[in-house]
Amino acid sequence: xxxxxxxxxxxxxxxxxxxxxxxxxxxxxxxxxxxxxxxxxxxxxxxxxxxxxxxxxxxxxxxxxxxxxxxxxxxxxxxxxxxxxxxxxxxxxxxxxxxxxxxxxxxxxxxxxxxxxxxxxxxxxxxxxxxxxxxxxxxxxxxxxxxxxxxxxxxxxxxxxxxxxxxxxxxxxxxxxxxxxxxxxxxxxxxxxxxxxxxxxxxxxxxxxxxxxxxxxxxxxxxxxxxxxxxxxxxxxxxxxxxxxxxxxxxxxxxxxxxxxxxxxxxxxxxxxxxxxxxxxxxxxxxxxxxxxxxxxxxxxxxxxxxxxxxxxxxxxxxxxxxxxxxxxxxxxxxxxxxxxxxx
Amino acid sequence: xxxxxxxxxxxxxxxxxxxxxxxxxxxxxxxxxxxxxxxxxxxxxxxxxxxxxxxxxxxxxxxxxxxxxxxxxxxxxxxxxxxxxxxxxxxxxxxxxxxxxxxxxxxxxxxxxxxxxxxxxxxxxxxxxxxxxxxxxxxxxxxxxxxxxxxxxxxxxxxxxxxxxxxxxxxxxxxxxxxxxxxxxxxxxxxxxxxxxxxxxxxxxxxxxxxxxxxxxxxxxxxxxxxxxxxxxxxxxxxxxxxxxxxxxxxxxxxxxxxxxxxxxxxxxxxxxxxxxxxxxxxxxxxxxxxxxxxxxxxxxxxxxxxxxxxxxxxxxxxxxxxxxxxxxxxxxxxxxxxxxxxxxxxxxxxxxxxxxxxxxxxxxxxxxxxxxxxxxxxxxxxxxxxxxxxxxxxxxxxxxxxxxxxxxxxxxxxxxxxxxxxxxxxxxxxxxxxxxxxxxxxxxxxxxxxxxxxxxxxxxxxxxxxxxxxxxxxxxxxxxxxxxxxxxxxxxxxxxxxxxxxxxxxxxxxxxxxxxxxxxxxxxxxxxxxxxxxxxxxxxxxxxxxxxxxxxxxxxxxxxxxxxxxxxxxxxxxxxxxxxxxxxxx
Numbered sequence: 001x002x003x004x005x006x007x008x009x010x011x012x013x014x015x016x017x018x019x020x021x022x023x024x025x026x027x028x029x030x031x032x033x034x035x036x037x038x039x040x041x042x043x044x045x046x047x048x049x050x051x052x053x054x055x056x057x058x059x060x061x062x063x064x065x066x067x068x069x070x071x072x073x074x075x076x077x078x079x080x081x082x083x084x085x086x087x088x089x090x091x092x093x094x095x096x097x098x099x100x101x102x103x104x105x106x107x108x109x110x111x112x113x114x115x116x117x118x119x120x121x122x123x124x125x126x127x128x129x130x131x132x133x134x135x136x137x138x139x140x141x142x143x144x145x146x147x148x149x150x151x152x153x154x155x156x157x158x159x160x161x162x163x164x165x166x167x168x169x170x171x172x173x174x175x176x177x178x179x180x181x182x183x184x185x186x187x188x189x190x191x192x193x194x195x196x197x198x199x200x201x202x203x204x205x206x207x208x209x210x211x212x213x214x215x216x217x218x219x220x221x222x223x224x225x226x227x228x229x230x231x232x233x234x235x236x237x238x239x240x241x242x243x244x245x246x247x248x249x250x251x252x253x254x255x256x257x258x259x260x261x262x263x264x265x266x267x268x269x270x271x272x273x274x275x276x277x278x279x280x281x282x283x284x285x286x287x288x289x290x291x292x293x294x295x296x297x298x299x300x301x302x303x304x305x306x307x308x309x310x311x312x313x314x315x316x317x318x319x320x321x322x323x324x325x326x327x328x329x330x331x332x333x334x335x336x337x338x339x340x341x342x343x344x
Numbered sequence: 345x346x347x348x349x350x351x352x353x354x355x356x357x358x359x360x361x362x363x364x365x366x367x368x369x370x371x372x373x374x375x376x377x378x379x380x381x382x383x384x385x386x387x388x389x390x391x392x393x394x395x396x397x398x399x400x401x402x403x404x405x406x407x408x409x410x411x412x413x414x415x416x417x418x419x420x421x422x423x424x425x426x427x428x429x430x431x432x433x434x435x436x437x438x439x440x441x442x443x444x445x446x447x448x449x450x451x452x453x454x455x456x457x458x459x460x461x462x463x464x465x466x467x468x469x470x471x472x473x474x475x476x477x478x479x480x481x482x483x484x485x486x487x488x489x490x491x492x493x494x495x496x497x498x499x500x501x502x503x504x505x506x507x508x509x510x511x512x513x514x515x516x517x518x519x520x521x522x523x524x525x526x527x528x529x530x531x532x533x534x535x536x537x538x539x540x541x542x543x544x545x546x547x548x549x550x551x552x553x554x555x556x557x558x559x560x561x562x563x564x565x566x567x568x569x570x571x572x573x574x575x576x577x578x579x580x581x582x583x584x585x586x587x588x589x590x591x592x593x594x595x596x597x598x599x600x601x602x603x604x605x606x607x608x609x610x611x612x613x614x615x616x617x618x619x620x621x622x623x624x625x626x627x628x629x630x631x632x633x634x635x636x637x638x639x640x641x642x643x644x645x646x647x648x649x650x651x652x653x654x655x656x657x658x659x660x661x662x663x664x665x666x667x668x669x670x671x672x673x674x675x676x677x678x679x680x681x682x683x684x685x686x687x688x689x690x691x692x693x694x695x696x697x698x699x700x701x702x703x704x705x706x707x708x709x710x711x712x713x714x715x716x717x718x719x720x721x722x723x724x725x726x727x728x729x730x731x732x733x734x735x736x737x738x739x740x741x742x743x744x745x746x747x748x749x750x751x752x753x754x755x756x757x758x759x760x761x762x763x764x765x766x767x768x769x770x771x772x773x774x775x776x777x778x779x780x781x782x783x784x785x786x787x788x789x790x791x792x793x794x795x796x797x798x799x800x801x802x803x804x805x806x807x808x809x810x811x812x813x814x815x816x817x818x819x820x821x822x823x824x825x826x827x828x829x830x831x832x833x834x835x836x837x838x839x840x841x842x843x844x845x846x847x848x849x850x851x852x853x854x855x856x857x858x859x860x861x862x863x864x865x866x867x868x869x870x871x872x873x874x875x876x877x878x879x880x881x882x883x884x885x886x887x888x889x890x891x892x893x894x895x896x897x898x899x900x901x902x903x904x905x906x907x908x909x910x911x912x913x914x915x916x917x918x919x920x921x922x923x924x925x926x927x928x929x930x931x
Contacts, residue, residue: 030772088404089585091567156617164621171622172611174587176373259615263584267613271402271586276772 002314006300010293017289018078018282022071025278032087032276074282086280088271094283097268102250102287104174105257105264109249111180112187113242120192121238124199125231131204139196147193152255155186159259172261183260187249198241202234209233236306243299247292389600390593393607394926397619397631398903402586402612406567408552409481415549417610421578421591421923423552426455426474426531427543428922433799433915434707436543440469440553440575441531450538450871455531461598463555465573471525476556478523482511501807502545503868505534513838537869540876541802548798549918552576577603577924587612591923604911604927620644620904629909633902635692636747644904651901653705654916655796656697657748658809659740659894663821664781665789666736670820673729674788675891677722678738679715681759682752688897690747697898701804701884704898705916708801708877713884715895719759726760735788739765742792743774748896749792781821794899799916801880802868809893811861817892818854827852860886 065073077083083094092100120143127139162182163171173179206212207230215225254266265284272280304311403413408423419425426441438444441455461469505522509515522534535542545551555573558566565571569580577599578591589610593603611619611628620637622628624644638644661669668674684696695704698714726732738756742749745768753764765787769777774791782789797803819827827848830836836844850858860883867879887893901920905912911925 028772029770029776030774085564090405090407090410091564092585152615156615156621159618159621163627164625167625171618171625171627172614173609174373174584179373255615257587258613259618261587261611261614263587267402267586274771 003297003301006297010290010297013293014286014290015075018075018286019071021282021285022074022278025276025281026067028276030276032278074279078283078286083283084279086272086277088275088277088280089268094279097280098265098283098287101263101265101268104262105253105266106250108180108183108187108253108256108262108264109246111184112191112249113246115184115188116191116195116245117238117242119188120195121199121235123192123196125203125234127196127200128203128207129226136200140200143193143196145193146189147197149189149193150255151186151190151253152259154189155183155256155259158182158186172259174262179260179262183253183256183262186256186259187253191245191249194245195238195241198238199234202237203230206230206233236303239302239306240299243295243302244292247288247295251288251291389595390603390606392605392928393609394605394630394909394923394928395609395611395628397611397614397622397628398920399610399612400614400616400632403583403589403610404585406572406580406583408549408554413612415918417589417591417919418576419547419549419552419917420919420921421608422572422574422576422580423554424576425546425548425552427546429544429547429915429917431913431915433917434544436547440474444543451535453533453535453542455533457529457531458598459529461575462596463573463575464579464594464596465555466596467555467557467573468528469553469575470528471531472528473553473556474531475523475525477554478551479518479521480554480559481550482507482521501539501803501810501868502542503535503537503539505536509842512842514842515839538871539802539868540871540873541798541800541868544798544800545803547917577922578608581607585612597924599924603924605923608923608926623904623906626906629906630912631904633904635694635900635902638902638904639692647904647907649903649905649912649914650693651903651914651916651920652695653702653799653898654901655794655899656700656702656895657694657792657794657897657899658697658700659790659792659896660778661817661892661894662778662782662789662791663819663824664783664785665739665787666785668729668731668736669788671729672890673725674731674735675894676715676889677725677729677760678756678788679891679894680718680722680725681756682715682894682896683717683755684896685717686755687748687751690751691897692747693902694897694899697895699884699888700809700893700895701801702799702898702916705799706801706804707799708880710881713881713888715888722759735760735762736786737763737765738788738790739767739782739784740790740792741767741769741774741778743769743771752896781825790894792896796899796916796918801877805864805880805883805887806868809887811864812849814860814887814890814892815849815853815857818857818890819849819852823848823852854890856886856890857892860890 074083081095085091085093086097089097123139123143127136127143130136159171159182162169169181170179171182212225212230215229216222251266251269253262253264254270256262257264257267265287268280269284269288271277272284300310300314304314399413399416401413403417404410405412405414406418406422408414408418424439426439426444427436428439429435430437438458440458440461442458442461444453444455446453455471455474457469457471457474463469506515506520507522510518510521515521522536523531525531539545553575555566555575558571558573562571566573569583572580574594575597577594577597579594581590581592583589589612591608591610593600593606597603614622616634616637619628619631620633623631633644633648638648661675684698686696688694688696698716699709701709701713703709703711703714723732726735740749740752749766753766756762756764778791795808797808816824816827827845830841830844830848833841833844849861863879863883863886867876867883870876870879888895901914901916903912903914903920908929910927910929912921913925914920
């Protein structure tokens with residue numbers, strides 16, 4: 001029921017996003033043909049086009065029908081997975097562009113998230129357990145610096161060092177896994193900063209919890225308490241951050257794509273906006289919006305899966321009758337469900 | 345606490361490996377180079393890869409009838425027209441046509457197609473293919489293309505009989521257009537009048553040949569690398585419109601023996617700093633260079649090749665605004681108060697552009713056309729025009745930051761005491777507003793722009809800032825609005841609209857603009873070279889005198905070229921060079 005409600009909300013939000021995007025596109029000055037003419041250095045189609053040319057172009061770009069019909073036509077295409085060809089990349093349908101470019105952007109995002117987690121978690125823990133030490137200050141200073149460093153700048157520095165000076169890695173292109181290393185590193189620097197601070201604060205918060213004090217008073221070893229209890233609970237909030245972070249990285253890598261020559265979705269999106277490529281802009285905007293919403297939904301569900309308190313808040317816990325039935329089932333020898341305490 | 349799940353090490357490792365596998369699987373790498381081609385007789389063929397980064401934008405399409413960065417690559421190696429330009433850009437050499445004959449009255453060209461030349465799928469390249477390609481270009485609705493009108497707008501300079509009428513829709517019968525294939529080997533092109541630039545203009549990127557069967561069978565997908573059928577020295581291997589285009593030597597090309605480089609890798613949209621770093625580290629062989637960066641890097645300067653006269657930066661008077669701008673003396677005074685050499689110096693990669701024809705490269709240019717930097721003369725003109733006490737302020741809309749903008753504002757402020765308000769507009773806003781009358785009547789309004797084209801007098805008089813352009817900008821605001829009403833009138837068919845628009849221009853434009861238009865057409869049809877040049881200069885002088893468009897700079901293109909690159913003979917043309925001539929020095 002909960003999932004159904006959330007999915008319904010996603011659908012309604014997507015409709016709202018599509019209407020807003022379409023309306024803004026209609027209101028935006030300039031259209032595809034005239035911008036192309038301007039960029040192409042011609043005297044100008046808009047001024048010189050004959051009625052035959054204008055009619056032909058209008059028909060080709062779907063502008064020979066009322067605006068509301070254009071919207072409905074596009075949305076019908078979006079639902080059926082046939083959004084038609086991009087104005088700008090005339091040999092490609094919008095869904096082809098998304099299907100081809102998104103996995104590339106997503107692969108960079110996944111790589112960046114993995115690197116970020118692997119680096120940020122130890123750093124955050126170190127800063128928390130060595131609070132107010134040089135480790136804490138140093139780590140947090142670096143994290144703040146990384147957070148504030150634009151990935152554009154980070155990318156250039158990486159190119160200069162690893163390609164220009166050391167000649168270790170290819171500076172551009174998309175020919176093999178080696179081409180992924182520098183863009184992934186460039187993308188992961190800011191998330192490392194964000195996650196490290198997040199982990200530090202979360203660990204510190206858990207260290208102050210009563211269950212830690214109780215465990216210590218019972219004679220529990222510090223290392224055990226830290227690993228089994230504090231860390232496990234501290235990692236929970238990370239889930240909340242990682243979902244939207246993935247969506248953000250997978251959709252917002254335009255500068256990194258430009259520096260490293262990566263054929264990802266970010267550049268298509270930007271060029272669609274600049275060139276008023278209606279189908280591509282609509283398609284990518286809807287896709288990005290859907291991705292963000294789905295990632296948020298996934299995060300909520302994972303969170304509920306991990307934390308029974310959240311499950312209870314969301315109304316996903318079993319009723320008393322169900323629990324009783326399951327207890328009877330267990331007593332009658334049926335297989336007991338796998339239920340293991342996460343955070344205790 | 346119950347109800348959670350345990351993430352075991354096995355699950356963690358398995359999940360990690362799974363995510364990594366999926367990530368790599370989804371990457372869609374563009375693959376490694378294929379084996380290098382060999383000659384038909386098994387002799388050693390082209391070898392190696394050459395990497396170029398000469399476009400900061402994407403290559404949206406490989407359709408030569410589509411105005412975009414396609415012009416950078418298609419004529420350079422993917423498709424070939426009847427002729428190619430020579431290295432200097434002032435004459436042609438045979439290509440898809442191996443020879444041609446010109447009639448005595450110089451108005452009919454009979455091309456003989458190259459015997460044995462084939463498309464990359466083995467089909468012969470025929471005169472019928474050429475006619476089909478030109479017909480597609482001249483079809484008003486841009487059938488088969490998304491955007492034919494842009495590329496075909498260059499065609500008026502060719503002066504092909506009936507072409508303009510067909511393109512405008514005024515005459516829909518293709519038989520009335522002077523292009524016909526009399527047999528597979530012979531293409532006849534009839535001109536309305538002799539045109540000495542005709543052959544050179546035939547080397548324009550829009551005049552390359554297309555493979556009709558592919559386009560008809562795959563209207564949308566024909567330009568995908570796997571479907572590509574071309575007649576150029578290279579065929580596309582992989583193409584990501586925003587990041588790269590890899591081309592490999594075409595073994596079916598008629599001049600395959602001359603091709604030395606096996607793979608041309610065109611990197612697209614790369615950041616300027618990353619481009620330069622990659623060039624310096626040897627990963628790129630030929631790159632576009634930024635003039636400011638070059639000025640600051642003595643080592644780089646040694647590797648720079650400059651192509652002068654590639655284009656022009658200009659100011660265009662807008663309709664509307666303060667009425668002072670409608671006084672020719674005011675426009676000329678503003679033009680005379682510009683120190684163009686200073687603008688070029690701060691911008692880099694250009695020189696002072698004293699006329700609307702790039703005089704540093706166009707043969708026949710005469711310094712008598714040049715606008716002199718003369719502040720005293722400008723003030724005298726303003727005094728004569730009744731603005732001795734001062735001019736109203738001005739505004740200038742442009743689309744990106746450039747040093748010349750502020751420099752121009754300073755110059756006008758110092759010389760004439762006016763303030764130039766600079767407005768940098770987003771591309772769409774600029775496009776929508778530049779031809780609309782400017783509403784604020786307290787300011788004189790301009791927009792800035794650039795144009796580039798083949799370096800012939802005819803091109804810079806007939807095509808660029810040509811007759812219709814000049815006549816339109818000489819219209820009063822009211823007449824321009826009326827002209828636009830005709831343009832938007834859907835009740836008029838092609839012929840009627842063309843006639844009504846011509847009537848509007850002929851009646852309402854400045855008489856000298858009309859005279860300019862007539863002289864431009866007359867010059868194009870003049871056979872005697874000296875007389876033709878003189879007539880062109882006469883027309884150009886009128887255009888400069890009216891000063892609706894004010895020249896600022898003649899722009900160059902700068903390329904950084906690796907030491908071992910040979911055969912790079914750049915011209916002032918969009919494609920810069922032909923890839924078939926590129927090679928690497930041994931050792």
